[in-house]
Amino acid sequence: MTRLIVMALCCALLYGCxxxxxxxxxxGYDQSYVQGFHDGRHSGLQEAGNNYESYIRDEDKFNSDDxxxxxxxxxxxxxxxxxxxxxxxxxxxxxxxxxEKIKQASKDSTDPxxxxxxxxxxxxxxELKKLK
Numbered sequence: 001m002t003r004l005i006v007m008a009l010c011c012a013l014l015y016g017c018x019x020x021x022x023x024x025x026x027x028g029y030d031q032s033y034v035q036g037f038h039d040g041r042h043s044g045l046q047e048a049g050n051n052y053e054s055y056i057r058d059e060d061k062f063n064s065d066d067x068x069x070x071x072x073x074x075x076x077x078x079x080x081x082x083x084x085x086x087x088x089x090x091x092x093x094x095x096x097x098x099x100e101k102i103k104q105a106s107k108d109s110t111d112p113x114x115x116x117x118x119x120x121x122x123x124x125x126x127e128l129k130k131l132k
Contacts (some may be wrong), residue, residue: 035068
């Protein structure tokens, strides 16, 4: 679960590092290219393993509009690159936790005897004596 959260956060951060639509417009690309780039980036993220993204491609435009097609292909490449970076960061963070530490943390949090002992140790023993 932690790994999923870390990967989602990394993806959000890296997505923010990607090329924006306004940057493309400022570079002189037309709206068709920008739309293709936008669609392609989402598709590339999904193709590279991001289950929170969708594959988007207007097939009619892709086959008939060179500007949309070029934008889509460039966006797809960027999406795949961003997702690969996010996955790499997520795996690095997840790898920082040894399997033994994870097992011990899991055992500690679900061991009923340990939980009961901790509760008794923390209880006000003077109050418990009054109950007798």
